[in-house]
Amino acid sequence: MFLINNLEVGSTYKSLKDMCNVLGKKYSKSANSRKAILKEIECSYRLEREGNKYTVIEIYKQKKGKVDGRINNGGGIRNTKYDTLMDDLLINYLYIKNLESLDITFNELFGQNEDIENNIPLLTNDYKNLLSIGYEQFANEIAIRKDLVDIYTEKLRKIISKCLETTLNRLQKQNILTWQKNIMVKKYDLELEIADENLVDEIKQKEQEVYEELNITYFQRKNSAINKRFKREVYKKLTHHYVASYWNVYSIEVMDEDKIIEIENTDEIKKELSNRFMKSIHMSLINKTYGNKVESTGGIGKIRTNVHNPFDNMESIENMNKLDRIFFVDYKEKDDMDIMIEILEGTWS
Numbered sequence: 572m573f574l575i576n577n578l579e580v581g582s583t584y585k586s587l588k589d590m591c592n593v594l595g596k597k598y599s600k601s602a603n604s605r606k607a608i609l610k611e612i613e614c615s616y617r618l619e620r621e622g623n624k625y626t627v628i629e630i631y632k633q634k635k636g637k638v639d640g641r642i643n644n645g646g647g648i649r650n651t652k653y654d655t656l657m658d659d660l661l662i663n664y665l666y667i668k669n670l671e672s673l674d675i676t677f678n679e680l681f682g683q684n685e686d687i688e689n690n691i692p693l694l695t696n697d698y699k700n701l702l703s704i705g706y707e708q709f710a711n712e713i714a715i716r717k718d719l720v721d722i723y724t725e726k727l728r729k730i731i732s733k734c735l736e737t738t739l740n741r742l743q744k745q746n747i748l749t750w751q752k753n754i755m756v757k758k759y760d761l762e763l764e765i766a767d768e769n770l771v772d773e774i775k776q777k778e779q780e781v782y783e784e785l786n787i788t789y790f791q792r793k794n795s796a797i798n799k800r801f802k803r804e805v806y807k808k809l810t811h812h813y814v815a816s817y818w819n820v821y822s823i824e825v826m827d828e829d830k831i832i833e834i835e836n837t838d839e840i841k842k843e844l845s846n847r848f849m850k851s852i853h854m855s856l857i858n859k860t861y862g863n864k865v866e867s868t869g870g871i872g873k874i875r876t877n878v879h880n881p882f883d884n885m886e887s888i889e890n891m892n893k894l895d896r897i898f899f900v901d902y903k904e905k906d907d908m909d910i911m912i913e914i915l916e917g918t919w920s
Contacts, residue, residue, distance in 0.1 A: 781801055
């Protein structure tokens with residue numbers, strides 16, 4: 572047990588190990604042990620942390636119960652669409668990888684990939700196949716209308732990416748990690764490096780030039796053949812940098828390894844989060860409307876006419892269910908009517 576008042580108010584200790592030495596408490600390097608030790612100390616002392624240093628702000632007159640060290644302890648967040656489910660999965664992933672920093676793509680983090688151990692496999696190899704051949708060919712192969720496959724996969728990527736970035740921002744505010752989006756470059760000699768600011772600007776400039784030269788838009792690059800041609804033309808313009816290829820990555824650096832811990836029941840967490848993603852995609856498609864924009868009769872701005880929703884029907888719901896089964900690792904078998912009931916009862920967007 573700790574001896575109360577052995578730490579002095581106003582004193583700064585250069586590490587958790589130093590506090591343990593003062594308190595006569597055995598110190599362990601394991602992440603779980605450090606977290607448990609810190610929680611026990613925080614039952615008796617209010618601490619202020621800066622880097623690895625701890626300053627004692629207050630000694631509690633009455634010992635407090637142990638609490639989760641993360642901001643809000645999940646409070647408030649628990650009423651949001653995805654809670655802190657992604658937080659738990661990412662923290663557990665970082666714990667298993669045991670790296671101080673990493674650069675990783677969306678597909679490496681969430682794709683079902685035999686070459687990557689202990690990632691967070693939400694999406695099947697069929698999603699990887701779609702990216703390879705393009706949504707039009709994929710839609711033909713599975714006999715589902717192209718516009719539905721297009722918007723479904725667009726929403727899938729956007730919803731999961733936004734959830735991940737919300738988690739990264741939340742953990743960054745808690746000083747658990749820092750992160751940013753970067754461009755990874757592979758050189759002719761196969762060396763990898765993060766593009767500096769000047770190279771990023773040049774890549775964007777060359778991309779814009781190729782858009783104009785090929786007379787295409789960003790959205791046309793969903794066609795795999797068009798995208799491959801686009802990339803080849805950009806690479807040609809970057810030969811003086813010896814750029815063989817480039818891609819987007821999330822660059823993550825752990826700041827507080829005491830908070831990077833093993834999370835229990837991650838399989839169940841992943842299943843629950845996947846189920847919520849599927850619900851969000853369904854609601855997004857059901858609420859998707861199209862129409863023609865025309866000038867309003869009052870002459871102020873434009874209004875939409877002939878508004879319709881092409882996916883608000885049982886056939887589309889049946890196909891959404893099929894796409895859930897195709898793309899999500901943790902798909903749970905559902906009847907089409909179950910999905911319709913979820914949509915009617917739900918508030919997902």
